[in-house]
Amino acid sequence: MIAPSILAADFANLQRDLEMINRSEADYVHVDIMDGLFVPNISFGIPVCEAAHRHATKPLDVHLMIVDPDRYLEAFRTAGAHILTVHYEACTHLHRTVQRIRELGARPGVALNPHTPVEVLSEILPDLALVLVMSVNPGFGGQKFIENTYRKVERLAALRQASEADFLIEIDGGVNAQNAALLSQAGADVLVAGNFVFSAPDPEATIADLKKKTR
Numbered sequence: 190m191i192a193p194s195i196l197a198a199d200f201a202n203l204q205r206d207l208e209m210i211n212r213s214e215a216d217y218v219h220v221d222i223m224d225g226l227f228v229p230n231i232s233f234g235i236p237v238c239e240a241a242h243r244h245a246t247k248p249l250d251v252h253l254m255i256v257d258p259d260r261y262l263e264a265f266r267t268a269g270a271h272i273l274t275v276h277y278e279a280c281t282h283l284h285r286t287v288q289r290i291r292e293l294g295a296r297p298g299v300a301l302n303p304h305t306p307v308e309v310l311s312e313i314l315p316d317l318a319l320v321l322v323m324s325v326n327p328g329f330g331g332q333k334f335i336e337n338t339y340r341k342v343e344r345l346a347a348l349r350q351a352s353e354a355d356f357l358i359e360i361d362g363g364v365n366a367q368n369a370a371l372l373s374q375a376g377a378d379v380l381v382a383g384n385f386v387f388s389a390p391d392p393e394a395t396i397a398d399l400k401k402k403t404r
């Protein structure tokens with residue numbers, strides 16, 4: 190599955206770019222929320238998520254790169270989040286946070302920074318709908334893919350197979366036509382792509398090409 194990240198969209202033409210995603214073979218709209226604290230960048234917030242929800246026909250996959258995300262779970266759910274992903278590194282009581290996301294009626298995801306081993310999630314995997322493996326340090330689009338990600342994805346896929354868990358494995362950062370098939374073979378289910386899609390001459394065809402590589 191493919192989740193184009195609107196972090197790389199043209200914010201002055203967000204409706205146009207969302208309509209492109211609607212027409213495309215994309216499965217989700219990836220919405221990156223950055224608070225300038227958890228990551229050294231500020232993206233956009235609840236009103237933009239609401240606007241995306243108004244125009245998108247695909248489910249919103251909201252990635253909260255924010256400290257203490259519990260404060261904003263309800264607001265982003267109300268703003269249309271279908272998947273709500275929090276960072277392992279930002280949550281003191283991750284189990285409570287995940288339960289709260291479910292109570293709100295969203296699908297809970299947990300993201301891992303590049304330095305965080307997948308094994309830290311072993312006790313909570315059955316409660317998750319998605320694990321997001323960051324393949325760049327979060328905060329900016331357009332960065333170089335970290336090669337160690339393949340090994341992490343393989344280890345996570347092995348943990349999934351060995352358990353009762355049934356979560357999606359999502360990769361975020363530096364995804365392109367070179368690594369998409371390899372990520373898919375390693376066990377990834379959802380590929381987030383920002384710059385590779387939106388800087389392409391034909392973003393809709395680029396989404397279709399990426400999707401082909403994951404089949």
Ligand SMILES: O=C(CO)[C@H](O)[C@H](O)COP(=O)(O)O
Pocket residue numbers: 194196197219221252325326327328329330331332361362363364381382383384385
């Ligand atoms: O979460 C993110 C940054 O923290 C972005 O979703 C990610 O970097 C995707 O952008 P690109 O495909 O351009 O690397």
